[in-house]
Amino acid sequence: xxxxxxxxxxxxxxxxxxxxxxxxxxxxxxxxxxxxxxxxxxxxxxxxxxxxxxxxxxxxxxxxxxxxxxxxxxxxxxxxxxxxxxxxxxxxxxxxxxxxxxxxxxxxxxxxxxxxxxxxxxxxxxxxxxxxxxxxxxxxxxxxxxxxxxxxxxxxxxxxxxxxxxxxxxxxxxxxxxxxxxxxxxxxxxxxxxxxxxxxxxxxxxxxxxxxxxxxxxxxxxxxxxxxxxxxxxxxxxxxxxxxxxxxxxxxxxxxxxxxxxxxxxxxxxxxxxxxxxxxxxxxxxxxxxxxxxxxxxxxxxxxxxxxxxxxxxxxxxxxxxxxxxxx
Amino acid sequence: xxxxxxxxxxxxxxxxxxxxxxxxxxxxxxxxxxxxxxxxxxxxxxxxxxxxxxxxxxxxxxxxxxxxxxxxxxxxxxxxxxxxxxxxxxxxxxxxxxxxxxxxxxxxxxxxxxxxxxxxxxxxxxxxxxxxxxxxxxxxxxxxxxxxxxxxxxxxxxxxxxxxxxxxxxxxxxxxxxxxxxxxxxxxxxxxxxxxxxxxxxxxxxxxxxxxxxxxxxxxxxxxxxxxxxxxxxxxxxxxxxxxxxxxxxxxxxxxxxxxxxxxxxxxxxxxxxxxxxxxxxxxxxxxxxxxxxxxxxxxxxxxxxxxxxxxxxxxxxxxxxxxxxxxxxxxxxxxxxxxxxxxxxxxxxxxxxxxxxxxxxxxxxxxx
Numbered sequence: 070x071x072x073x074x075x076x077x078x079x080x081x082x083x084x085x086x087x088x089x090x091x092x093x094x095x096x097x098x099x100x101x102x103x104x105x106x107x108x109x110x111x112x113x114x115x116x117x118x119x120x121x122x123x124x125x126x127x128x129x130x131x132x133x134x135x136x137x138x139x140x141x142x143x144x145x146x147x148x149x150x151x152x153x154x155x156x157x158x159x160x161x162x163x164x165x166x167x168x169x170x171x172x173x174x175x176x177x178x179x180x181x182x183x184x185x186x187x188x189x190x191x192x193x194x195x196x197x198x199x200x201x202x203x204x205x206x207x208x209x210x211x212x213x214x215x216x217x218x219x220x221x222x223x224x225x226x227x228x229x230x231x232x233x234x235x236x237x238x239x240x241x242x243x244x245x246x247x248x249x250x251x252x253x254x255x256x257x258x259x260x261x262x263x264x265x266x267x268x269x270x271x272x273x274x275x276x277x278x279x280x281x282x283x284x285x286x287x288x289x290x291x292x293x294x295x296x297x298x299x300x301x302x303x304x305x306x307x308x309x310x311x312x313x314x315x316x317x318x319x320x321x322x323x324x325x326x327x328x329x330x331x332x333x334x335x336x337x338x339x340x341x342x343x344x345x346x347x348x349x350x351x352x353x354x355x356x357x358x359x360x361x362x363x364x365x366x367x368x369x370x371x372x373x374x375x376x377x378x379x380x381x382x383x384x385x386x387x388x389x390x391x392x393x394x395x396x397x
Numbered sequence: 398x399x400x401x402x403x404x405x406x407x408x409x410x411x412x413x414x415x416x417x418x419x420x421x422x423x424x425x426x427x428x429x430x431x432x433x434x435x436x437x438x439x440x441x442x443x444x445x446x447x448x449x450x451x452x453x454x455x456x457x458x459x460x461x462x463x464x465x466x467x468x469x470x471x472x473x474x475x476x477x478x479x480x481x482x483x484x485x486x487x488x489x490x491x492x493x494x495x496x497x498x499x500x501x502x503x504x505x506x507x508x509x510x511x512x513x514x515x516x517x518x519x520x521x522x523x524x525x526x527x528x529x530x531x532x533x534x535x536x537x538x539x540x541x542x543x544x545x546x547x548x549x550x551x552x553x554x555x556x557x558x559x560x561x562x563x564x565x566x567x568x569x570x571x572x573x574x575x576x577x578x579x580x581x582x583x584x585x586x587x588x589x590x591x592x593x594x595x596x597x598x599x600x601x602x603x604x605x606x607x608x609x610x611x612x613x614x615x616x617x618x619x620x621x622x623x624x625x626x627x628x629x630x631x632x633x634x635x636x637x638x639x640x641x642x643x644x645x646x647x648x649x650x651x652x653x654x655x656x657x658x659x660x661x662x663x664x665x666x667x668x669x670x671x672x673x674x675x676x677x678x679x680x681x682x683x684x685x686x687x688x689x690x691x692x693x694x695x696x697x698x699x700x701x702x703x704x705x706x707x708x709x710x711x712x713x714x715x716x717x718x719x720x721x722x723x724x725x726x727x728x729x730x731x732x733x734x735x736x737x738x739x740x741x742x743x744x745x746x747x748x749x750x751x752x753x754x755x756x757x758x759x760x761x762x763x764x765x766x
Contacts, residue, residue, distance in 0.1 A: 097567060123567060129597060134556040134590035141560025141574075144539050145494075147567055149560075164550050164587075169557065175752050176531045177546045178761035179539060211752045235754040 076254045079247040081221040082186075083112050085228035086150060088258065090120055093148060096232055097124035099135055100152030109154050110188055110247060132161035139183045140170050148232055153187030156241060157201045170237040171212030184231045188244035189217075190282055190333055191381055195244075196372035202281075202334040202365075207239050208311045208343075214263055215311040217241040219284040222254045223308055226261025234263060243282045266314035268321070272301035275395055276321040278344060279331040280307040283382060287331050290387040300395060310340055315347060322348050326357040327394045331387055336364040358397030363390050422618040423691060424610030424673060426698050427641060432707040435650040439713050445487060445645055446708060449701050450722050452479040452503035455512055458730050459519055463680050467738065468519050470532040475500040477643070477675030478609055480700035481577075483507055484648030485605050485668070488656055489543075489575060494561050496545035496554045496576040497534050500607070500674075504577075505534060508542050512730055514764065516737035523743040526763040530748075538761040543572075551582030555591030555604060562600040562659070573659040575603040575652070581612020583626050592665065596633045601659030603652060604667045607642065609674035614686045627669040635667050642672030643700040646707075672700065 076084070090096045097120075098113060104127040107114030117125040128135050132153060139149035153159045159166070162185070170181045191200035207213050214236055218224040224242065231238035269284065270291050279287045284306050291302035303321050307314065322328045328348055330341035345360035363382045371377055434442070456474050463472045475482060482503030486495060489507075497504045502515070517525030518536055526536035527546075537546035545561065547554050558574040565572040578588060583606055595602040606626045610617060623629070630637020636658065640651050648670055655666035673695040677684040708714045751758035 126563075126598070129590070129593055131556075131590035131594055133553075133587050134559065134594040137553060137556025137587065137591060138560030138563055138594060141545075141557040141562070142564030142567065143560075144545060144557075145561050145564025145568065147564045164553060165556065168548050168550050169553055172548070173546070174754065174758060177527050177536050177538075177763070178751065178758055179537065179546070180754055180760070214753075235759070 074253050075251040076221050077248050078218075078221045078224050078242070078250040079110065079112060081225035081254055082228050082242055083114065085225040086113070086232070087116065087119070089229055089232045090116070090124065095146060095148040096150065097126065097142075097147060098150045098152065099126040099128050099139060101128060101130055101135075101154045103127060103152050108152065110244065113152070132158050133165050136162040136165040136170070136183070136185060139185070140165060140173075140181050143181045143183045144179055148182055150184045150186060150232065153185065155195075155199050156187035156189040156203055157198045159185065159187065159203055163206070166207065166213070166237070166239075167210045171210045173212075174236065175212060180235045181237045182235050183237050184228070184240055185237070186228070186240035186242060188247070189241040190243040190245055191370050191377060192245040192282060194372060194374055194377060195370075197369040200370035200377075202241075204239070204241055204310055204334060205338050205340060208340060212236065213311060214238045214309070215241065216263055216309045217243070217281045218261075218308060219243070219246065219281055219306050221250055221252045223261050223267070225254055226259050227263065227308065230260040230263050233260065238263065241281070245282045261308065264309050264312045264314055266308055266317040267306045268303065268317070269306050270302065270304040272303035272325065274301045274325060274327065275391060276303045276305065276325045276328045277331055277387070277391070278305050278307060278318060278321075278328065280310065281333060283331045283333050286382065286384040286387055289384045290391060293384070293388060294391060302391070313344070313347070318344060318347065319352050322352045323355045326355050327397065328356070329361040329363060329390055329394055331363040331382055333365055333382060335367050336362065337367050339364050358394050361390050361394050363387050419618040419622060421616070422624075423688070424617060425691070426643070426673075426695055427671070429698065430641070432644055432646050432703065434711070435646060435653070437646075442708060442713050445483060445649070446704060446714075446719065447722055448483045448487070448503060448507055449479050449645060449704060451506055451512070451726055452483060453701060454723065454726050454730055455506070455515060456502060458734055460680060462520070462734065469521065472519070472680040473499045473533065473678070474676040474680070475502060477695060477699065478607060478672045479503050480645035480648055480704070481605065481607050481642045481670040481672060484645040485575060485603075485652040485670070488649050488652035489573065490656070492543060492570070492572050493656065494539070494543045494545065494558065494565070494572055494574040496547055496558050496574075498547055498554070498577040498579065498582070498607070499533060501577050502534060505544065508544055510542070510544070511733075513733040513736060516734050517740055520737050520740070521742065522737060522740040524740055528747065528762070529743040536763065538763060540761070541764065552578060552585030552587030552591070555587050556594060559591050559595040559598070559600050559602050562595070562602050563598060566600070571601075571660050573601040573603060573656045575605065575656070577605045577607050579612060580606070580608040580610070580617050580620055580626065581615065584620055592633050592635060592667065595665040596635050599662060599664035601662070602665035603655040603659060604665060605652070606667060606669045608669050608671045610691075611674055611678070611684075611687065613678040613682070614684075625669055627667060630667040635665050637667035637669070639669040639671065642670035643698045643703055645700060645704050
């Protein structure tokens with residue numbers, strides 16, 4: 070296969086937005102440095118030239134106003150995509166997201182079809198304020214949807230699904246994957262449905278549930294287990310964190326009886342705890358051991374490379390917990 | 398300056414040291430200028446009067462229901478401020494967009510909301526605008542009434558209504574968005590972010606800053622250091638003026654100019670309307686923190702008394718004709734409230750629905766056609 074047919078994760082997001090803007094004139098984008106500069110990571114490169122400054126809006130550094138204005142425009146029938154230059158800054162828009170966007174439909178029936186997207190995650194030495202994984206602030210908020218693609222194919226399919234969704238969607242793109250992940254993706258229009266997990270590797274002995282950049286060390290760990298002991302590890306990419314694909318999670322738990330959750334987010338209040346609770350409630354009788362977690366520790370994301378390396382989950386940490394679980 | 402750190406600490410630790418914050422700045426009414434008809438026909442003047450009276454009477458009725466324990470949530474009065482809600486909303490065109498704040502019941506009455514629906518909403522009944530999911534003026538319907546629901550978090554509606562104006566512009570519609578903020582809400586970050594975004598995008602936003610002297614109990618000198626919030630306008634490149642909020646015609650006329658400016662694509666306008674809040678922050682609050690002489694000074698500037706005096710002096714109506722408005726509205730409101738009191742509450746399990754789009758929750762369900 071020639072390199073030219075491979076699409077990066079970043080390019081897949083760009084294509085998804087571009088195609089939706091071509092197809093639907095209600096779609097427009099707003100954020101900091103997304104127009105003239107094409108975005109800090111160049112996700113929106115070329116869009117100003119193609120779609121004009123009415124639909125590609127460089128805003129002041131005002132995350133709350135960016136999301137607020139997106140909400141107002143959505144209530145007028147538009148389909149805004151608001152970019153957070155780094156997802157860390159989404160905290161500045163917390164009120165608009167959790168109180169306005171999330172509760173609107175429930176309170177008075179007015180849906181808010183907005184997408185808020187931005188680069189999340191560590192591994193690039195961004196330090197405490199350019200590396201965060203803020204998903205759980207929002208997973209705790211009924212009315213929102215939260216997606217976190219791991220592959221280029223999903224990056225495109227999920228951004229399209231998010232733009233077409235009738236409710237507010239947080240689209241967390243992992244900056245570590247932007248240019249490291251390349252794959253062939255379908256030429257024709259497609260969406261990846263929100264709320265569906267994907268089995269990335271089938272197995273009978275152990276289930277690893279994960280998402281985002283942690284998919285890759287999880288798959289590597291599964292491969293190592295296979296080579297070492299012929300163990301068959303199932304790896305499931307959650308893809309959507311809210312709403313969770315409970316059916317897929319429980320089906321795999323029933324099958325393997327041993328479940329671990331791997332996430333880059335910190336431990337306390339991470340999605341692993343929620344998943345463990347669901348598994349306990351629904352399929353306790355099928356379990357051969359406890360639901361275990363591999364997560365970042367409960368600290369901010371440190372800057373210095375050895376500190377960050379220590380902080381982030383990796384293949385070795387996953388293997389250690391997997392062996393512990395397989396021993397049951 | 399041998400050791401400035403110690404000096405600073407010493408100051409902070411000295412109890413009873415002279416306050417470094419602003420001195421009291423009593424919220425007195427400015428000089429009373431005669432009301433002036435900006436060219437409204439008699440019928441429209443009388444319609445304005447009817448809305449003012451309806452605003453006051455419906456709040457009196459709600460207050461009575463509150464005291465009877467029928468309204469379980471908070472109730473926030475606009476007594477003394479009715480001319481701001483009514484005069485500003487009256488200046489909007491039928492396709493324009495409005496987001497009220499908690500005290501702007503007059504603005505939604507102008508927008509066409511029926512008293513019956515207001516009672517159902519405040520009484521948390523199944524057939525109210527939010528099916529009992531929220532209270533007060535937290536309801537809306539953009540498509541049919543151009544009405545956006547506020548939330549309790551102050552300032553948030555400023556960016557949202559800037560976005561509504563942006564959305565209208567993207568659709569090629571020349572619609573103006575109006576929203577309100579109080580003297581207290583003007584201290585929020587969203588006030589700054591929203592107004593600034595509206596200014597750089599030249600959005601058709603009218604921001605009515607309702608300065609009623611107190612943010613709950615906090616007087617304006619502890620809220621901002623300028624005399625008038627209209628002074629902020631030029632700092633944002635926004636046209637701004639300060640208006641006597643007890644003069645319904647002045648509020649109407651200033652808003653009309655702002656709406657026209659927005660419709661011409663000349664950007665946002667900030668209108669500071671000043672009128673003392675004549676009741677507590679909410680019904681439970683006896684507002685003992687407001688000096689009696691201040692209340693007395695503003696009582697003489699009651700917006701409805703002023704407008705009625707104007708109408709009689711200018712021979713648009715007789716006193717008897719004006720009194721008849723209340724005599725007609727009273728029984729109607731009593732009937733609407735009685736009907737709402739008979740209406741059922743929503744069933745508890747209904748609370749599980751409509752968090753996300755699902756049948757019956759695709760769009761606002763109120764008002765029924």
